[in-house]
Amino acid sequence: MNNSKIHPQFEASFGQSFPIGPSFLDGGVNFVIFSKNATAVELLFFDHVEDQKPSTVFKLDKSKNKTYHYWHICVQGVKAGQLYGYRIYGPYIPEKGHRFDSSKVILDPYGKAVDIPKNYDRKALSVFGNDEAPFMKSVIADLSLYDWEGDKHPEKSFSQTVIYELHVGGFTKNPNSGVSADKRGTFKGLIEKIPYLKELGITAVELLPVFQFDVQDAPEGLTNYWGYSPIAFFALHQGYSTDQENPLQVLDDFRDMVKALHREGIEVILDVVFNHTAENKEDGPTYTFRGIDNSIYYLLNGDKSKYKNYSGTGNTLNANQSIIRRMILSSLHFWVRDMHVDGFRFDLASILSRDENGNPIENPPILWDIESDPVFAGTKLIAEAWDAAGLYQVGKFFGDSWKEWNGKFRDDIRGFLRGDQGKVSNFVTRLIGSPDLYESQGKIPEQSINFVTCHDGFTLLDLVSYNKKHNEANRENGRDGENENYSWNFGVEGPTNDPHILSLRRRQMKNFHVVNLLSMGAPMILMGDEVCRSQNGNNNAYCQDNETTWFDWDLVDQNADMLRFVQILIEKRLKRETAHPDFNMSLKDLLNQPLITWHGSQLHQPDWSDNSHSIATTVISINRKMAMHYIFNAYHQDIPFELPRSIGNRKTKWRVWIDTSAESPNDICLWAEAKPIKNGQYLAKAHSTVILMTQLTPN
Numbered sequence: 001m002n003n004s005k006i007h008p009q010f011e012a013s014f015g016q017s018f019p020i021g022p023s024f025l026d027g028g029v030n031f032v033i034f035s036k037n038a039t040a041v042e043l044l045f046f047d048h049v050e051d052q053k054p055s056t057v058f059k060l061d062k063s064k065n066k067t068y069h070y071w072h073i074c075v076q077g078v079k080a081g082q083l084y085g086y087r088i089y090g091p092y093i094p095e096k097g098h099r100f101d102s103s104k105v106i107l108d109p110y111g112k113a114v115d116i117p118k119n120y121d122r123k124a125l126s127v128f129g130n131d132e133a134p135f136m137k138s139v140i141a142d143l144s145l146y147d148w149e150g151d152k153h154p155e156k157s158f159s160q161t162v163i164y165e166l167h168v169g170g171f172t173k174n175p176n177s178g179v180s181a182d183k184r185g186t187f188k189g190l191i192e193k194i195p196y197l198k199e200l201g202i203t204a205v206e207l208l209p210v211f212q213f214d215v216q217d218a219p220e221g222l223t224n225y226w227g228y229s230p231i232a233f234f235a236l237h238q239g240y241s242t243d244q245e246n247p248l249q250v251l252d253d254f255r256d257m258v259k260a261l262h263r264e265g266i267e268v269i270l271d272v273v274f275n276h277t278a279e280n281k282e283d284g285p286t287y288t289f290r291g292i293d294n295s296i297y298y299l300l301n302g303d304k305s306k307y308k309n310y311s312g313t314g315n316t317l318n319a320n321q322s323i324i325r326r327m328i329l330s331s332l333h334f335w336v337r338d339m340h341v342d343g344f345r346f347d348l349a350s351i352l353s354r355d356e357n358g359n360p361i362e363n364p365p366i367l368w369d370i371e372s373d374p375v376f377a378g379t380k381l382i383a384e385a386w387d388a389a390g391l392y393q394v395g396k397f398f399g400d401s402w403k404e405w406n407g408k409f410r411d412d413i414r415g416f417l418r419g420d421q422g423k424v425s426n427f428v429t430r431l432i433g434s435p436d437l438y439e440s441q442g443k444i445p446e447q448s449i450n451f452v453t454c455h456d457g458f459t460l461l462d463l464v465s466y467n468k469k470h471n472e473a474n475r476e477n478g479r480d481g482e483n484e485n486y487s488w489n490f491g492v493e494g495p496t497n498d499p500h501i502l503s504l505r506r507r508q509m510k511n512f513h514v515v516n517l518l519s520m521g522a523p524m525i526l527m528g529d530e531v532c533r534s535q536n537g538n539n540n541a542y543c544q545d546n547e548t549t550w551f552d553w554d555l556v557d558q559n560a561d562m563l564r565f566v567q568i569l570i571e572k573r574l575k576r577e578t579a580h581p582d583f584n585m586s587l588k589d590l591l592n593q594p595l596i597t598w599h600g601s602q603l604h605q606p607d608w609s610d611n612s613h614s615i616a617t618t619v620i621s622i623n624r625k626m627a628m629h630y631i632f633n634a635y636h637q638d639i640p641f642e643l644p645r646s647i648g649n650r651k652t653k654w655r656v657w658i659d660t661s662a663e664s665p666n667d668i669c670l671w672a673e674a675k676p677i678k679n680g681q682y683l684a685k686a687h688s689t690v691i692l693m694t695q696l697t698p699n
Contacts, residue, residue, distance in 0.1 A: 009077045010045070010056060010075050010076065010077045010078070011028075011075070011076040011077060012058055012073055012074065012075050012076070013028075013073070013074045013076075014061075014064050014065055014072070014073065014074070015030045015031065015032070015065070015072040015073045015074030016030060016032075016067075016072060016074070017032055017067040017068065017070040017072050018032065018070075019032065020032045020033070020034060020070065020110055020326070020327075020330070021033075021108060021109075021110025021111065021234070021330075022108060022110065022111060022112075022138075022140055024142065025074055026074070026076075027076055028074050028075050028076035028077065028078055029074070029075055029078040029082075029140055030072065030073075030074040031043055031072060031073050031074070031075065031084075031108075032070055032071070032072045032110075033070070033071050033072075033086060033088075033108065033109075033110075033292065034069055034070055034071075034292070034293070034296075034323055035069060035071060035088055035090070035292050035293045035296075036069040036293055036296055037090050037091070037098060037100075037293050037295065037296070038071070038088045038089060038090045038100065038292075038293065039062075039089050039090050039091075040059070040060070040062065040088075040089040040090075041060045041065075041066075041071040041086060041087070041088050041089070042057055042058060042059050042060065042086065042087040042088075043057075043058040043060065043073055043075075043084065043086060044056070044057055044058075044084060044085050044086065044087060044105060045057075045058075045082060045083065045084050046083040046084065046085070046137055047083070048083070049083060049115040049116070049117050049137060049247070050117045050118065050119070050134075051083075052132070052134070058073055058075065060072075060073055078140060079140070080140055080141055080142040080145075080248065081139060081140065081247075081248060082139070082140040083115055083137040083138070083139055084108070084137065084138050084139075084140065085105040085106055085107060085108070085135070085136075085137050085138055086105070086106040086107075086108065086292075087102055087104075087105060087106065088100060088102065088106055088291055088292060089102045090102075090293075092128070094282070094304070094305040095303055095304060095305045096295070096304055097294055097295030097300050097304035097305075098294060098295060099286065099290050099291070099294040100291060100294075101128055101129065101286050101290075101291055103128075103129050103130055103131035103133075104125065104131075104133070104135065104286045104287065104291050105135045105137070105287075106286075106287065106288060106291040106292060107136055107137070107138050107231065107232060107287055107288045108138040109232065109233065109234075109288055109289065109292065109327060110234055110327070110330070111138030111139065111140075111232060111234060111235055112139070112140075112141035112143065112234050112235055112251070112334075113138070113139035113140075113141050113235050113236070113247045113248055113250065113251065114136050114137070114138060114139065114212045114231065114232055114235045114238065114247065115136065115137045115138075115139050115238070115247040116136050116238055117134045117135070117136070117137075119134045120134050120135070120136065120216070121133060121134055121216075122214060122216035122217065122285050123216075123285075125285035125286055125287055126283055126284055126285045126286070128286075135287060136231070136287060138232075138235075139247045139248060141248055141251060143251070143338050146251070146252065146255055148255070148259065148340065149259065151258070151259045151262050151340055152262065153262070153267070153340065153342050153378065154203075154262055154265050154266070154267050154342065155342075155378055156203050156204065156265075156267055157446075158380070158403065158444070158446035158522045159444070159445075159446050159522075160203065160574055161203050161204055161267075161380075161446070161522050162201065162202045162203050162204070162517070162522075162523055162524075162525070162570050162573065162574065163202065163203075163204045163205075163206050163269065163449070163522065163523065163524040163525070164197065164200070164202040164204065164205050164206065164524075164525050164527065165205075165206045165208070165271075165451075165454055165455060165524055165525070165526050165527060166190075166205055166206070166207065166208070166527035166551075167207075167208045167225070167226070167455065167527060167549065168185070168186070168187060168190055168207055168208070168210060168237075168240050169185040169186075169225070169239065169240060169545070170185075170225070170527070170545075170549045170550045170551055171189070171190055171193060171527060171551050172184050172185055172186070172189035172190060172192070172193060172551070173185040173189075173545075173550045174547065174550040174551060174552055174553060176552065176553045176554050177189070177193070177551070177553050178192075178553065179192050179193070180192075182242060183242055185239070185240065186240050186241060186242050186253060187240050187241070187242075187250070187253040187254045187256070187257040188242045188253050188256065188257070190257055191256065191257050191260045191261075194260055194261060194264055194266070196556075197261075197264075197266060198264050198266070199567070200530060200563070200566070200567060200570065201567055201570035201571050201574065202266070202525065202570065203265065203266060203267060203574070204266060204267035204268070204269050204342070204343070204380075205261065205266060205267070205268060205269065206269040206270075206271060206345055206382075206524065207268065207269070207270055207271060208226055208227055208271050208455055209226065209227030209228055209230065209237075209270075209271050209272070209273055209347075210227065210236055210237050210240060210254070210270060211227070211230045211231070211232060211233055211234075211235065211236065211237065211272070211273070212230070212231045212232045212235040212236065212237050212238065213227040213228070213229040213230050213231060213237055213278060214229045214231055214278040214285075215239065215545075217229040217278045217280070218542070218543040219474065219475040219476060219543060220475070221475070222474070222475060222543040222544070222545075223543060223545040224542065224543060225541070225542055225543055225544055225545040225549060226455060226542040228273055228313070228347060228542065229277075229278040229313075230273045230276075230277055230278060231277065231278050231287065231288060232288070233272075233274070233327065233328070233331040234330075234331055234334055236250045236251065236254050237250070238250055240253070240254075241253055254339065255339060255340070258339065258340050258341065259340070262340070267342035267343060267380070268340075268341050268342050268343075269341070269342060269343040269344060269345055269380055269382070270335060270341055270343070270344050270345070271344075271345045271347060272331075272332075272344045272345070272346055272347065273347045273348075274317060274319060274328050274331075274346065274347075274352065275310070275311045275316060275317055275319070275347060275348045275349075275351040275352065275387070276311035276313045276314070276315050276316055276317060276351075277289060277315060277317065279314075279315060280313060280314035280315060281306075281307055281309070281314030281315060282305070282306055282307065284314060284315075289317075296318065296321060296323055296324075297317060297318060297321075297323075297324060298315050298316065298317060298318055299315075299316040299317070299318050299354070299356065299358055308358050309388075309389070310348075310351050310354060310358065310387045310388060310389040310391070311348055311351060311387065311388055312388030312389075313388075316351060316354075316358075317351075318356055319351065319352045319354070319366045320352070320354070320355055320356065320361070320364055320365050320366050321356060324366075325365055325366045325369055328366060328370075329366075329369055329370070329373065332344065332370065332373075332375075332376065333373075333375055336375055336376065336379055337375065341379075342379065342380060343379050343380025343381065343382065344379070344380070344381060344382065345382040345383075345384065345405070346381070346382065346383050346384060347384055348384055348386065348387045348388060349367075349383035349384050349385055349387075349397070349402075350383075350384075350385055350386050350387040350391040350392070350393045350397075351387045351391075352364060352366050352367055353367060353391070353393070353398060354387075354391070360391060363398070364398060367398045367399060367402075368398070368399070370401075371398070371399040371400065371401050371402070376401070380403070381401050381402050381403065382402070382403045382404070382405065382449055383397050383402045383403070383404050383405065384405045385397040385404045385405065385407075386407065392407075394406060394407055394408055394437065395408075395434070395436070395437030395438065396437075403446065403447055403448070403449050403522065404447065404448060404449060405449050405451065405454075405524075406430070406434060406437075406448040406449055406450055406451070406521065408426075408430065408434065408437070409430045409434060409448060409450045409451070409519070409521070410451055410452055410453075411486055412426040412427055412429070412430045413427065413430055413452055413512070413515050413516070414452065414463070414485075414486035414487070415427075415486050416613075416632075416634055417508065417511050417512065417515070417634050417687075418486055418487070418488045418634070419488075419613055419634050419635065419636065419687075420486075421610050421611065422610035424607070424608060424609075424612040424613070424614075424615055425608055427615070427632070428598070428615060428617075430450075430519065431515065431519045431520070432519075432520050432596070433445035433447075433448060433519070433520030433521055434447075434448050434521070445520035445521055446520075446521055446522040447521070448520075448521035448522070449521065449522050449523075449524055450516055450519050450521040450522065450523045450524065451516065451523070451524040451525075451526070452512045452515070452516045453512075453526040453529055454524070454526055455526065456539075456540070457481075457482060457485060457539045457540075458485055458487055458535070458537070458539045459526060459528065459529060459533050459534055459535050460509050460512060460513075460526065460529040460532070460533075461505070461509065461529075461532045461533060461534045462487070462534055462535055462536075462537055462538075462539070463485065463487045463488075463512070464487070464488065464489070464490065464504075464505040464508045464509055465489055465490075465493075465494055465495070465505060465534070465537070466485075466487055466489050466493060466494060466537040467487060467488065467489045467493060468483075468485075468487075468493075468537075469481045469482070469483070469485065469537060469538070469539040469540070470494075470536060470537030470538060471537075471538050471539065471540055473538060473544060473548065474538070474540060474541075474542075474543055474544070475543075480540045481538075481539040481540030482539060482540075485539060488508075490504045490505055490508075493537075494536075494537060504687060506562070507660050507661055507685075507687055507688055508687055509529075509532065509562065510562070510565055510660035510667060510689070511632075511660050511687065511688065511689045513529075513530075513565065513566055513569060514569065514658060514660065514689045514691070515632075515689070517566070517569040517570060517573055518569065518573060518691075523573075525566070527551060528551050528552070528555070529566075530562060530563050530566040530567075531552075531555040531556050531558075531559045531562060531563050532555060532558075532559045532562055533551065533552060533555060535548050535549060536548060561664035561665070561667075564664065564665070564668075565664070565667060565668050568668050568669075568670070569668070572671070595619060595620045595621075595622065596617060596618070596619055596620075597617065597618045597644075598615065598616070598617050599615075599616040599617065599618065599641070599642070600612075600614065600615070600616065601614065601616075601639050601640065601641050601642065602642050603642045603643075603644060613633070613634040613635040614631075614632060614633045614634060614635055614639055614684070615632050616629065616630060616631045616632070616641055617629070617630045618630075618644055618647065620647060620696070624648075624650070624696060625695065625696055626693065626694070626695055626696060627644075627647055627652065627693070627694050627696055628657075628691060628692065628693050629643060629644065629654065629691070629692040629693075629694075630689075630690070630691050631682065631684045631688075631689065631690040631691075631692075632689055633684040633685070633686065633687065633688050633689070633690075634687060635686060635687075636686050636687070637686050638683055638684065638685050638686055639683075639684050640681050640682070640683050640684075641681060641682050641683075641684055641690075642680060642681050643677070643680050643681055643682060643692070645680055647696060648696075649698060650696035650697055650698055651696075651697055651698075652694040652696070653676060653694050653695070653697075654676070654677045654682075654692040654693070654694050655674035655675060655676050655677065655692060655693050655694065656669075656674055656675050656677065656682075656690070656691075656692055657669060657671060657674050657691045657692065657693045658689065658690060658691040659685075659688065659689075659690050660688045660689045660690075661684075661685035661686075661687075661688035671693065674693060677692065
């Protein structure tokens with residue numbers, strides 16, 4: 001075949017067209033890349049990550065190294081660690097959707113690792129025809145060498161799941177984390193904090209994006225911290241590795257982390273971004289799909305010179321095109337089968353329901369592929385059921401397997417506890433599993449992923465400390481981040497020394513924790529909310545890789561009372577004798593059981609009016625042996641609530657389990673320590689939540 005600069009250690013043959021990507025074959029590596037509109041393709045080998053010139057070039061013969069639209073070659077003598085990339089030739093005609101740039105070295109979209117030169121420059125890669133721009137390189141990896149030591153998926157049901165959303169880097173980057181300096185901000189660093197996660201009681205970690213992303217995709221002088229700027233869907237982010245000189249170390253670090261979490265019964269859920277890439281809009285860099293076959297991989301406008309932008313980041317992947325569908329499925333297969341991941345949260349998942357013209361379709365091929373794939377039969381699938389262009393599918397997302405981030409839960413809970421008018425009915429609906437969204441579909445309560453805060457928005461402390469966002473540090477002149485946060489500062493914007501305001505804020509945070517962790521649905525907690533982490537009012541800290549976003553481990557001791565409060569809530573939720581009827585049955589069946597009674601300050605007289613700011617409910621366990629009485633007072637005054645003296649033919653002897661207005665340790669207790677109430681009413685303080693419990697005994 002027509003080769004130039006062939007290193008004597010390599011011998012090439014035409015290879016085969018499958019499987020796509022790099023794969024070990026007959027003592028060598030078979031390389032396959034798809035490009036329909038390319039006119040020529042070269043495979044390039046490099047000796048060092050900083051090299052601008054390849055050490056070996058394989059020119060693929062169009063008549064023999066191409067089958068259909070798949071370009072392929074098999075090279076003998078290739079070992080793990082080999083650096084490589086592609087040079088792809090074709091037309092540069094933006095108005096026809098073609099943006100080939102043969103001056104750029106292109107990453108293999110199926111490559112399992114990426115190596116990044118120290119002088120990498122995103123801006124230089126955005127200049128057409130610039131062959132001096134430092135570029136990333138793909139790396140050959142041999143996945144068969146790792147010993148999983150019998151590792152298995154914990155396979156927790158959603159009814160027994162509490163999710164903890166965390167950022168791999170930010171979890172341990174702070175010097176006060178106690179993690180050794182060489183492991184801070186890495187997968188290995190997270191391993192050292194598993195005892196903390198275990199003590200907290202969560203059952204799954206949901207990791208913000210860990211696919212290789214472009215840290216330079218941020219305002220000048222700042223860093224893309226969150227990672228919603230993907231470059232490769234099969235490669236891990238090198239910044240989370242303990243060895244920046246060895247691009248394959250990150251694979252072992254990640255697998256070690258998964259294995260260690262599984263040993264403690266903790267599942268690993270990845271936040272995945274299949275809706276856009278870091279190549280962004282028309283003036284963005286070229287390092288992958290734009291240079292492989294732009295018109296195939298992206299949704300384009302009518303004249304094809306510009307990108308459709310349903311992601312809000314400049315471009316949108318053409319997810320329902322067959323080639324991209326196959327890539328997404330292959331990526332998910334890789335993470336489940338080869339990396340033992342337990343689930344995925346799909347960023348802006350509604351984009352995946354759009355066709356090639358951007359229109360929503362009833363049975364989206366890619367979502368149906370994922371839904372019906374046997375590999376994912378036991379995998380947690382969670383959708384962020386909206387996109388940046390206004391498509392909102394909460395309560396009606398595709399399929400049977402998908403659970404949904406419930407944005408309505410977040411907003412309605414915030415609104416009610418803030419004291420907004422007309423929120424009591426919505427609050428109750430969210431509390432009992434959002435039957436308005438899911439009951440007609442026969443869904444289980446855990447269809448709803450309940451959360452009050454997440455990475456995108458205020459932390460819990462900031463939610464009760466700021467009335468407006470404070471994003472000046474992001475250098476976007478306040479244009480970024482949500483303007484309506486349903487937050488309330490209790491009279492002072494930001495930090496204060498006023499003991500009354502501090503007490504109310506703490507009470508409100510506990511209210512949010514109670515509602516989030518004891519409502520029907522699967523709860524998610526944001527990293528650090530259990531110890532009152534703040535981002536100083538920044539509600540879009542995607543570009544703040546600093547102490548603004550890092551977990552401050554001093555808070556664990558400073559706010560030990562809040563940590564204890566959350567720990568006990570999680571523990572009771574996950575036990576069979578949980579504080580509400582959280583059973584794996586349909587919402588319709590659950591709500592039709594005679595187990596729930598609603599009250600106001602007087603028994604059986606709930607106030608559903610727009611002026612109501614309080615509600616109470618009695619919940620009976622299915623076996624009729626226990627009852628819980630919930631009181632939610634979002635009013636600015638104390639309210640006495642009448643209590644049931646008997647339930648059916650059984651007497652009640654109420655004990656106080658939770659009162660968020662009380663100081664620790666009286667705010668929550670172990671059930672065996674719950675103190676009895678002597679009379680038939682309870683005074684619920686302003687902005688407080690009370691939960692009473694009783695064993696039901698026959699009269």
